Amino acid sequence: MTHQPHHFALRPLVLLVHAALLCASLPAAAQSAAPASAHSSEQRYEIAAAPLAEALSRFAGAAGVTLAFDAAQLSGLRSQGLQGSYTVAAGFARLLEGSGFDAVPNGAARFSLKKRPPSAASDKPEPQLAAVTVRAGTEASPQTEGKASAGYRSKTLTSLGALGSRSLQETPFAVSVIPQELIENTQAQSADDIYKISPSTRTITAQNTGWSPAVSIRGFTSYDTAEDGLRRPYNHAAVVEDKARVEVLNGLSGFLYGAAAPGGMVNYVYKRPTAQRYNSVTLGNYGGSQNYVHGDFGGPIDADGDTRYRLNVVKQEGNTAVDEQSISRELVSGAFDWDLTDKLLLEVNAVYNHYKTQSPSAYWFYSIPRGAAPDVSKNWSQAWALDEVTSTKFSNRLTYLLNEHITLRGAYSYNVLERPETVHTLNSVSSTAGYEQLAYRGGQSKSNYEAAQALADIQFDTAAISHKLTLGHFMFSEKAWTSSYFSGTGWLGPYSFATPTHIAQPAFPNDSNALYYAGRDSNRNYVIGDSIKLNQQWSALVGITRSTITSKTLAEDGSETQAQYKKSRNSPSLSLVFTPISWLSTYASYIEGLEIGGRAPDTASNAKEVMPAMVSKQKELGIKATLGEMQLTSALFEIEKAYEYTGSDNIYTQNGRQNHKGIELTATGKANQKLTLLGGVTLLDTQLKGGDYSGKKPINVADFVAKLYAEYELPVTGLSVSSGIYYTGKQWADEANTDRLPAYTTLDLGLRYTLNLQGKPLTLRVNVNNVEGKNYWANSYYVGAPRSIAFSAQYQF
Template sequence: MPSLHRPRLLCAALGAAFGTLLATSGTSAFAQGSPAPVPADSSTETSTTLPVVRVTGKAPVKDGTALQREGDAKDGYKTKTVSSVGALGSVSLQDTPFAISVLPLQLLENLQAQSPDDLFKLTPSSRSATPQGTGWTPVVNIRGFDGSNTAEDGLRRIYNHAAVLEDKERVEVLSGLSGFLFGAATPGGMVNYVYKRPTTERLNSVTVGNYGGSQWFVHGDFGGMIDSEGQFGYRLNLVKQDGETSVDQQKINRSLVSGALDWHITDQLLLELNGVYNKYHTDGPSAYWFYDAPHGKAPDADKLWGQPWVQDEFENTKLMGKLSYKLNDQLTLRGAYMRDNIDRPIQDHAQNYVGDVAAGYEQIGIRSGRTKDRFDAAQAMADLNLDTGSVQHKLTLGYAMYQDKFYATTFNPNTGWMGPFPLDQPHHIAEPTFPEDTTKPIYAAKVRNSNWLIGDQVRFTEQWSALLGISHSSIVTSDYDEELGKVVKDYDKSRNSPSVSLIFKPMPWLTTYATYIEGLEQGGVAPAEATGNKDEVMPPMISKQKELGVKADVGGMLLTAALFDIEKANEYTNSDGFYVQDGRQRHRGIELGATGKATSDLTLFSGFTWLAPKVRGGDYDGLQPINVAKVLAKVYAEYQLRFIPGLSLNGGVFYTGKQWANETNTDRLPAYTTLDLGLRYTTTAANHPVTLNLYASNVTNKSYWQNSYYVGSPRNVAFSANVKF
């Protein structure tokens, strides 16, 4: 199977089943109503959304509309609910025995976030490891572990190339192992992208602006009820973006059409449908660097260190359906299915090599043939409420899976190594004449993860509860065998992954927990530099995590703390040229978070992580793993000026500690700090809410090593104007 940095994508998801009633006929729902002017003495940003009014109809209250009422700027972006914790579905954030950060819609909008990279810098233990602008497999580092674990509305997918945020209601980041909850995954964590659902009241929102450089865009967001009875609701997001990024000669051209439809078939039966078309084209993706010498000063971040003729393109068509049925107060059935087809007709890459900083860098330009992915994910769950004496149970049992079929060609010409060139300025060449690609993608590989699971949310008393779960997870992979001329199974492993949590609430606002969880992870693939066993697939790896946590809802703030200990098998290429699993990689640390209103005018979204990473056993016993920052410290803040109603100052300071850039711990990357600043002004025009937004990231234009492979993003100034009508 391909490695994380191979130009291929393993994409989206499959399934079917039943579940989740969101209320009964005749119940009341809250929705956004018609706009009203902001009072001159207003101290909250009421003009950024339509006012809330009570409406009564036949449509049941559902999680989608409930989520729309959480996490507004006026509430300090503090949320109460996690939309999906894998198999468990929707749960209370404060009562969940895991560390989870929720980035709600208004925070995404006010940051003018263009990609997940803009969000990972906010949550306590995450940071981007492979930025979206590189064209490689996107990777996030959580608690020091790299991974591309993603889900959409709780349905797993392996990768998330060309991710878009305009059609998302929120992004939920789980720190640490997720085995019982989401199936096989790397131990760092899980990122769940939650789609926008239809609104109960008519929504018309148009935003025009610039994501930075000359990336002009227009975004329309429309929603409402189709019929007067409130049985059918819709949501439609349309985006067009084009122009040069803050990196010189790098351009993005993309189009998005994303629609959602809810049908309340009965008061107990709900059907949710989604359809997405996303075309994403990049000229001049950022280059990948590798050094055989100490890294030294980072190259200028605002320059293109690849080639302007290097291109990357994705065309993504996705269909998803969810069905939920509440048979009675004891039994709920829920299920979902997603099919994601990705066509990647263009994929070029530039790789830079430095063996001697004084000599400069060498470069190779690679053009790969067309690839395609068919990604499926499915979930079928039953929730059963029952009592055994005074003890209450919510049993969840069912099946979840995800699968990717990958199609590729052998077309892979390159420029050969060019240079060396000086490191003070990138060297660009005219586009070479590559041979014409006459090949067609053939079925080349498959990966499938299947999970049978049972969980029990047990409530003993008002103060004491527990979460018990176990999943039987299997991983099956196949690869194309050139000698046989067909795809053959090369990997079939399975294991039971348990999870045990004990929860104590001494007071309603205070939750403490202790959690032990295990996870199954597919073994890595021997890279090209492993000359002894190149492309060999390693055995599955078992990860284990112990965590003690506390969550306190104090005033307008949600305060969290977690002590954790995670370990997994250590994989590396040894001195004999063999890729091996030898020893263990162990990360112990503390993670802190604070989200909400510190005062009536001051909002904080902040976090801190301290890690003690170590390798035990193998060639690197006692050393620290590469690309792991021991300290992450983040403070994002917003302050509303009382003397200018509607005006808010915002910004953040983000610190990343030192990292080792090689396994022998002889090349160390310096720590870096970036600064963001912004302004937001909310008002009304002709009785319509208007928001003007300006946000500048890395305002000092600092050039830094994000990790051993990538240069960080340069200064970027984004601005926009939004009107709701």
């Protein structure tokens, strides 16, 4: 309902039973079993040259089979890759040419690797390699892709919304992936660190504000996220230690994910259980005195490896790099996979996350043009301000290979978000003499988020044309409970800009108000999409999603605060892909999307009023190329949507259209054997059409953003240095375009050293963020992040 979360109590056992029964009743499909028609018929593959073990893993994932092999016995062997259409048997044979190994079938969709006899003169049997299962959709894609040794390049997406896993090269949208090893090596601790590195994203609302992280993509601000492809409207207290990767889709996603903001979609992908025993313990500091310990454990549960687990546990405590600001949190995140049969996979996740921010960063409001940013390392809030979130999540997924043509997929997630209270500060500036401050305390709140999918993938041919038809239903919703309690200090000050003014905590009245049901937002979608392979060069993606948005907002007495609205609309998508050569693809796409109307902020005179649903449209042309070990992409796009803003009368309204045209360029991979590059450039031309601000540019949109992260392997074995340069261009801070924020550049530096300790890897890392300690406005609401030094030691055994 709002990015200020609400709370409610969880009954874990009841929810688990109900969720399991619901998921069991859904049509299900195997993420770990890609289309089985590829087993006996040809399917197109684009697998680049790579170490043999890596190439085999990618192929198994794309083909939807499991392959047992010992990666150590393939050490030093490489494959030239695979481009073109092959059966599974022919694909394995091609990849294994000259290696001395064969892929031998040993069951439905199961293969093992066996060494060929050295000569006909020897009758000595060669042993079959030890069974190390590579399961498609788990270790074959997110767990093995995106390694530092591969330049952090990924070949596949785990989820493109309702369409599921796809090849990045053949996806007719701009998508980037931040993989697990990059998250670890940059010592990312929140969504903000992901958005800083991702080539085309910017943080708008940082996590240390206490609110749900907000991101800007293509100039549009969004709180929308997904987890393993299941949608959710907000992501309070986001954590990354239990994630295998973060996938960022740029642009409209209505056909793929349902109602969402037009800028894009951020999909968080959980780590999956490992087929072999895996143990990792990290001791570190995220900056300031934020000491933490992170344990990551996985492996098989039974002797056959049919059941597997992954457990991530985090404890963090201490002050951030901002004076008197601290974070205390505990995370327990478990994942379990169970091969019920060789065609049926059950995946279960359960997460407990407690996250408390003491003195969250202050929100700034200027009614005059602002000057230089204040010292970002100082606490411009109050030491007694706080925000606390407890989040409990449960999800499960069934994937079933019905036959060689049909795969069924079903999933369900349930999340309870609770906040006992919130104390935040608002700094208002109306003169150069100083700032005034309002501190306010809100009562308890809770939210219940649900999401579900019931989808079928059907493969068939019509003459020489191949189809993969996806159809079904998916939904997400939020129910909200809140308290009418609200207490504030009134405006205090003015205070000097020279240094923050801190006062004793006021005696806020006790909160004796009971929670009441405040309403519900929901989005239900029926989708049909067809991935069409016309020939070796041409393919298409066409489809439509019937999306229905409903919203109800209630007062404490149960009356509706505004008329309930319900809007349905078809969101079509049409894309054409041309692949003239195996390493190059071009595409043209058109997509529409429906979006839940914005909710007036608490500072507006019509606070919490919901705006009408909005329709957005996007046109895009793109190119994707793999040159050597580098992935290069470019996209030219235009997006238009309704414009929402708080006017000079302090009323939040929807008036006029917001048009964004732009170009994106990205590069990821190995420039040479020693140098890894990941970066991007976004140029935007934005304009408001109609309404009170026609001809102006929207606020908090940088017309130019450029990023470059680089790693270099030094001559000392295991030693690497890294740097990140991040430039954000000028932004307008007010709708009238009279207050413009200056551009800024920040620099990060890092050092990583991996050594062997008793035959196991020990990795030491140190990263310095905002090395120069720059003070800057991140946007019109918040100042930027101060200099911080993070360091850690990770031991894997």
